[in-house]
Amino acid sequence: MASDISQDLGRAEDVLGPRSDWPVSWHCAVQLCLEAAMPMSLGLGADLHLVYNQAYSDIAGMRHPEAFGRPLLEVWDEAEEILRPMLDQLGRDGTASAMVDCPLSLTRRGFLEECFFTFSLSPLRDPDGTITGVVNPTMETTKAVLARRRLGTISALAVAGRQSATVSEHLQAALLAVAGNPHDLPFALFYESGRASKRNPSLLGSVGLDGGLPVLVSALDDPESALRAMIGTVGDIEGPVVVTELDKIVPELSTGPWPEPATTALVIGLTPTKPGAPDLIMLGTSPRLQLDVDYRAFLVMVADQLQLDLGVVVAAEAERERATNLEIALETSRHIGAAIGILMGVNRITEEQAFQLLRETSQRSHRKLRDVADYVLETGSLPGGSVVPK
Numbered sequence: 001m002a003s004d005i006s007q008d009l010g011r012a013e014d015v016l017g018p019r020s021d022w023p024v025s026w027h028c029a030v031q032l033c034l035e036a037a038m039p040m041s042l043g044l045g046a047d048l049h050l051v052y053n054q055a056y057s058d059i060a061g062m063r064h065p066e067a068f069g070r071p072l073l074e075v076w077d078e079a080e081e082i083l084r085p086m087l088d089q090l091g092r093d094g095t096a097s098a099m100v101d102c103p104l105s106l107t108r109r110g111f112l113e114e115c116f117f118t119f120s121l122s123p124l125r126d127p128d129g130t131i132t133g134v135v136n137p138t139m140e141t142t143k144a145v146l147a148r149r150r151l152g153t154i155s156a157l158a159v160a161g162r163q164s165a166t167v168s169e170h171l172q173a174a175l176l177a178v179a180g181n182p183h184d185l186p187f188a189l190f191y192e193s194g195r196a197s198k199r200n201p202s203l204l205g206s207v208g209l210d211g212g213l214p215v216l217v218s219a220l221d222d223p224e225s226a227l228r229a230m231i232g233t234v235g236d237i238e239g240p241v242v243v244t245e246l247d248k249i250v251p252e253l254s255t256g257p258w259p260e261p262a263t264t265a266l267v268i269g270l271t272p273t274k275p276g277a278p279d280l281i282m283l284g285t286s287p288r289l290q291l292d293v294d295y296r297a298f299l300v301m302v303a304d305q306l307q308l309d310l311g312v313v314v315a316a317e318a319e320r321e322r323a324t325n326l327e328i329a330l331e332t333s334r335h336i337g338a339a340i341g342i343l344m345g346v347n348r349i350t351e352e353q354a355f356q357l358l359r360e361t362s363q364r365s366h367r368k369l370r371d372v373a374d375y376v377l378e379t380g381s382l383p384g385g386s387v388v389p390k
Contacts (some may be wrong), residue, residue: 008068011069015047016045030051033051033052039053039138040053040055040136040137048073048133050070060108061109062109078105082099096121096123109290117139121134146289150298153180153184153298154305157306161173174190175190178302184289185283185284186258187253187282188208188281188282189206189281190203190278191217191281212252212254215249216249219249226248240266240299241266242265246264247263262284265282265285266282267281268300270310338373340355341354343358343382346380364384367383
């Protein structure tokens, strides 16, 4: 059964004439289009006046219902650079064409939006073979493309965590992973408030903010700034905070891949893992995407992955430090033991007397016990000609 949108056919009749005069191919194609479950449109006549079904009206967005009956390239003027060559080829020799996950920027919800579509353009013919229009089944693949792109960023962050030996190395690798997806993350900033570590606030790293970075960091540092009023207490943020109109705070904001600047960001607090690790990250959002549930979930996943990897890197650093300290302790013990043996043999004293001599010499000369032992190993005697106790 045809959808309710069939009542809009009157718009098409205004420019194409009464339906009773339409070619047979149009009648069949329009009926097929209106009853199709997937989004479909037709371009009828020389100017390819649009007729489409209810499912396609979701793609048209705010252009519906005015788009019904208007020329295709007039409705989708932002996509003319891609569509016109395909339509010209179809008009010349009837060659059909298709695009998979085609990137387009369209105004459908009041702003220029990054979208992706898989569609085909096929000739609509009369029984005699004359091309009388275009058949255009279309599927929007924006959600799928964005999901793949964002999963790639999370995977890149995970790789950065596995390949980093220190916190500073990991932060730099994480910023490179973020920089690999400027369409979803036009800028990012890693910040340490110093509240947990009792250190001064400091910027630990950023990407995409070269021009406006000093102003933005100053606003973060200043408890009285408009930015801090939106965020609250840095280092003690409960849940993600959406910051808007950043262009009023930072005039030279990053534009990322688009001409318009990214004026919205999500600020997320992290649990400090050690001094020099961030307790706040600011992730810029695309001016050509809505900050919807999926987008917010992705940004939180970025923060969660960073937090997880920082914990792993810090734990690995601590383990390496413990292993190093243990090795140093064992090596020191071996040196002191060897020095005691030399002193026992040279001075004919007991092990306890030899250790006491080492310790007193260390205290008197203000040198570490290991250093005194090393001197004995190198020279066979104590520094300064210390006397064996009686």
